[in-house]
Structure formats: C-alpha cells, structure tokens
Amino acid sequence: MRVETSAAFFLSIEFQETGYFVYRTYRAAYGRTPVPLTFEEFVRDVRRLNEGVIVGQLGAPDRLEANKQAFVEEFINRREFTDRYPFIRPDEAANFVDSLNANAGGVLSQAERDALVAQYTNGRKLILRRVVEDEDFKRLAFDQAFVLSQYFGYLRRNPSDAPDTSFDGYDYWLAKLRQFGDFRRAELVKAFITSGEYRRRFGPQ
DSSP states (O other): OHHHHHHHHHHSHHHHTTHHHHHHHHHHHHOOSSOSSOHHHHHHHHHHHHTTOOTTSTTHHHHHHHHHHHHHHHHHTSHHHHHHSOOOOGGGHHHHHHHHHHHTTSOSOHHHHHHHHHTGGGOHHHHHHHHHTOHHHHHHTHHHHHHHHHIIIIIOSOTTSTTOOSSHHHHHHHHHHHHHSSTTTTTHHHHHHTOHHHHGGGSOO
C-alpha cells in the first residue's frame, strides 16, 4: 500500500503538471545527462508553479496555467539560458528548434519541427513550451523522471550526492525499471522507502 501510495503522487495530475513539467523544461533546454537539474532547482521551481494553486478550488487550472507561463518566461531570461541560446535571428530558428528537439530525445516529427521553425517569430517561449508539452516527450522522459523523483522525494538530495559519489545508483535503478517495465516488479519505490538513509531522516531506528 505504501508503494502504491507513493507512485500515486508521482502519477497525479498535480505532480505531472508541476514537478514533471519542471523536469522536462530543464531537459529540453539543456539536455544534461543523466540528470538535467539539481534538487535545489527542482524545489525552487516547483514552488513557483504551485504558488496560489489549490487543487479542486475554483480557478486553480487558470492559476496553474498563469504560473506556467510566468515560469517559462522567467526561465528563458535566466543567464544560463541566454548564454546557451543568445539572440537568434529568424533565419537561425531551425538551429534553436533542433537543439531543443535533440535534448528532448528527437521527439518531434518532421512536420512538428517545421511548424515550430515557422512559428519562431512568436518567440522562444512558445517553442520551448511546445517541446515541453509534446506527448512523445512526456512518454520518453517518464522513467528517468520517476527514478529521479525517488531521490528528490525520499532522500532529498541529488543522485550523485553523498553517500553516493556518482550516478551509478541512479543508472542502476533506471536500468532495473526499464528491465521490468513496472515499478512494482522492479521494487524501485520499495527500495527507497525501506532504505536506511530514508529512515534515518526521522531519527534513530
């Protein structure tokens, strides 16, 4: 029951539209393998998306959408993004779209890619958002984000932080999840909620 409850939070619409949205934004923008963002970045940006949003309350979807728009606007004006993608002339739009698509795993069809290039005059914010919201991208990045959410949610740290010294643990659980194709049979969630590191967060055992 604890495993099912844990997975339910990741699969919830609320998390898919906040935490998973943030994950895909960083991955589309920067690629960064195997993990596109840090725990600190994740917590900060998810808090921004959740600001003023109370699920089930009237106006919550509109507030979430406004938060998303504000987040993406702020994101593309951050120093790291502008350094990576300086001002791009309309005739260079294809390079920008192709870079985001490559970071996302090549999820755009040729028609989708060409349509985004043609829409470049509407701004980089629109293009980034379209890639982030691509359904193929959501499916492609699901497993990686699921494993990372275990580190962020239960251990409250990056996968390569102490006591780990590399991403070997993350890679192991990602490979196991893909091997079994199901978080239950892979015993992924179970391993985190029964780990000594997680339990020690609540005091001596």
